[in-house]
Amino acid sequence: MLVNQFLILGAVLFCIxxxxxxxxxxxxxVLMSIELILNAVNINLVALGSLQGPEAAVAGQVxxxxxVTIAAAEVGVGLxxxxxxxxxxxxxxxxxxxxxxx
Amino acid sequence: MPAVFDAPGIDYHAFAPEIVLVTTLVLxxxxxxxxxxxxxxxxxxxxxxxxxxxxxxxxxxxxxxxDRSLFAGAYAVDNFALVLKAxxxxxxxxxxxxxxxxxxxxxYYEGExxxxxxxxxxxxxVMASARDLVSIFVALELLSxxxxxxxxxxxxxxxxxxxxxxxxxxxVFASAVMLxxxxxxxxxxxxxxxxxxxxxxxxxxESQPLITVGIVFIVVGFAFKVSAVPFxxxxxxxxxxxxxxxxxxxxxxxxxxxxxxxxxxxxxxxLGREDVWAPMFWVLTALTMTVGxxxxxxxxxxxxxxxxxxxxxxxxxxxxxxxxxxxxxxxxGVGAATGALVxxxxxxxxxxxxxxxxxxxxxxxxxxxEIDAFRGLFGYAxxxxxxxxxxxxxxxxxxxxxxxxxxxVVFKTLLDxxxxxxVTLAVVxxxxxxxxxxxxxxxxxxxxxxxxxxxxxxxxxxxxSLGAALGICALATLxxxxxxxxxxxxxxxxxxxxxx
Numbered sequence: 001m002l003v004n005q006f007l008i009l010g011a012v013l014f015c016i017x018x019x020x021x022x023x024x025x026x027x028x029x030v031l032m033s034i035e036l037i038l039n040a041v042n043i044n045l046v047a048l049g050s051l052q053g054p055e056a057a058v059a060g061q062v063x064x065x066x067x068v069t070i071a072a073a074e075v076g077v078g079l080x081x082x083x084x085x086x087x088x089x090x091x092x093x094x095x096x097x098x099x100x101x102x
Numbered sequence: 103m104p105a106v107f108d109a110p111g112i113d114y115h116a117f118a119p120e121i122v123l124v125t126t127l128v129l130x131x132x133x134x135x136x137x138x139x140x141x142x143x144x145x146x147x148x149x150x151x152x153x154x155x156x157x158x159x160x161x162x163x164x165x166x167x168x169d170r171s172l173f174a175g176a177y178a179v180d181n182f183a184l185v186l187k188a189x190x191x192x193x194x195x196x197x198x199x200x201x202x203x204x205x206x207x208x209x210y211y212e213g214e215x216x217x218x219x220x221x222x223x224x225x226x227x228v229m230a231s232a233r234d235l236v237s238i239f240v241a242l243e244l245l246s247x248x249x250x251x252x253x254x255x256x257x258x259x260x261x262x263x264x265x266x267x268x269x270x271x272x273x274v275f276a277s278a279v280m281l282x283x284x285x286x287x288x289x290x291x292x293x294x295x296x297x298x299x300x301x302x303x304x305x306x307x308e309s310q311p312l313i314t315v316g317i318v319f320i321v322v323g324f325a326f327k328v329s330a331v332p333f334x335x336x337x338x339x340x341x342x343x344x345x346x347x348x349x350x351x352x353x354x355x356x357x358x359x360x361x362x363x364x365x366x367x368x369x370x371x372x373l374g375r376e377d378v379w380a381p382m383f384w385v386l387t388a389l390t391m392t393v394g395x396x397x398x399x400x401x402x403x404x405x406x407x408x409x410x411x412x413x414x415x416x417x418x419x420x421x422x423x424x425x426x427x428x429x430x431x432x433x434x435g436v437g438a439a440t441g442a443l444v445x446x447x448x449x450x451x452x453x454x455x456x457x458x459x460x461x462x463x464x465x466x467x468x469x470x471x472e473i474d475a476f477r478g479l480f481g482y483a484x485x486x487x488x489x490x491x492x493x494x495x496x497x498x499x500x501x502x503x504x505x506x507x508x509x510x511v512v513f514k515t516l517l518d519x520x521x522x523x524x525v526t527l528a529v530v531x532x533x534x535x536x537x538x539x540x541x542x543x544x545x546x547x548x549x550x551x552x553x554x555x556x557x558x559x560x561x562x563x564x565x566x567s568l569g570a571a572l573g574i575c576a577l578a579t580l581x582x583x584x585x586x587x588x589x590x591x592x593x594x595x596x597x598x599x600x601x602x
Contacts (some may be wrong), residue, residue, distance in 0.1 A: 008206065021275050040280055041285045044282070048285065049288070051289070059288075060288065062236070066239065075248060084263055088260060097512065100342050
């Protein structure tokens with residue numbers, strides 16, 4: 001089975017996601033980057049699961065379903081927080097959110 | 103391939119604490135709906151009673167004594183799980199006590215506040231039993247997502263927003279990295295059960311790179327959760343901006359939950375792989391203690407000071423991991439490391455919650471958590487000042503207050519391990535204990551030696567529930583310090599029932 005390609009795709013998505021989290025300054029885009037990492041995880045789980053035989057394949061897919069569901073809940077909360085910031089300061093630039101230091 | 107589905111048998115007794123918590127959640131929603139503004143105290147009362155009620159099945163399970171395992175080993179109720187569930191529930195109850203007046207007077211949403219708090223505690227109790235990658239992940243998110251919201255509960259306060267945002271972004275990023283690690287570990291073992299993962303990892307020599315990256319990512323993910331340096335940057339800002347009761351909750355219960363997950367993952371899942379994780383934990387421990395203490399030295403805000411102090415304390419809790427593999431079997435082996443960590447967590451919970459409770463009581467009058475606001479506290483509120491001295495000296499580890507015993511068991515673990523790395527770490531820890539004494543003593547000095555910043559120093563009115571919380575914490579701190587046998591027994595008991 002061509003598992004390598006899936007793993008490489010997963011690793012590339014992961015790296016793009018990490019880059020996005022570190023480099024993007026817009027709150028919504030950071031959330032999107034985190035979603036990319038989670039998608040890399042999903043690809044890994046399904047690909048590696050099917051590599052390990054039928055039982056592991058099912059386990060991997062079930063794990064993926066959990067990740068998808070919980071990611072949705074997480075992003076819901078995240079958007080609510082970003083929206084709150086937008087209402088209070090009319091901007092979602094994360095660099096401006098630095099009242100506390102030290 | 104047609105698969106036959108056979109429903110798993112459910113042991114309701116083993117699940118009873120969680121069932122009580124879920125019932126409490128439903129009741130909280132109901133109470134909030136029915137009473138609205140009239141019964142402002144109803145929500146906190148229901149939450150408090152619910153948490154205490156959930157302790158009852160924990161006790162009956164402890165009396166029963168048998169290790170229970172559900173869902174083919176994915177969920178275990180053993181002594182380790184029970185001791186930690188009791189810790190989470192009692193810490194949650196104290197949090198409700200210190201929240202009651204704060205939330206009622208601050209014009210915050212009340213019903214939702216306690217709903218989120220109990221949800222988060224539900225996640226923690228599940229975490230204590232989770233022995234499977236999926237259940238660890240679900241428990242982690244169940245305890246984190248409500249905490250992100252609670253951190254930003256002061257909706258219109260910019261600092262509150264910032265606290266919530268930083269906590270959320272770093273928390274979610276950390277759990278995404280951790281999941282990537284889990285996917286690799288799952289890929290090597292083909293199973294999500296921790297016991298299977300442990301077996302597969304210790305013989306999977308040909309997949310060394312996958313295993314290494316997987317373990318490193320998972321440990322890094324939880325290092326964020328327990329605010330280990332260099333992944334601690336969210337902690338001080340979140341602690342300062344969040345409502346103070348939530349700060350106390352995060353620094354005690356949420357941190358403990360992170361350590362519980364680490365114990366289960368490292369001591370079951372990665373047991374044969376100390377070549378990967380032991381050096382990592384060593385570096386994390388040394389950095390966390392040193393950096394946390396050094397930055398704490400120059401803080402002028404007590405909440406921020408306690409935040410950095412809790413970072414430094416996390417270093418002491420990480421130390422048993424760094425040396426666990428070196429402890430000889432006749433000294434308890436990995437079990438001794440678990441026992442030391444659990445002992446530290448139990449004692450730390452009492453003294454840290456207490457310190458935050460005093461900060462809240464004082465802030466009721468001074469409206470500030472700066473160290474300057476504590477000047478001369480002994481003059482007008484001697485009881486509070488004495489309590490604060492007790493808690494900070496306990497945190498510093500001065501006998502006969504509880505903290506010394508926590509530090510003692512960690513040092514004992516380090517010296518039992520006896521390797522060069524472990525002894526070096528013990529020296530680092532000893533130096534750090536001395537550094538920590540400086541800033542803890544500076545708080546005490548400001549309260550006792552200096553005169554108040556303002557002339558009008560009326561009495562501080564401490565509400566009943568806050569007073570009760572202070573009493574519980576002070577009692578725990580004094581009793582565990584004077585009679586360390588009490589806590590030692592709990593620590594020894596708290597062994598993982600399903601060690602492979």
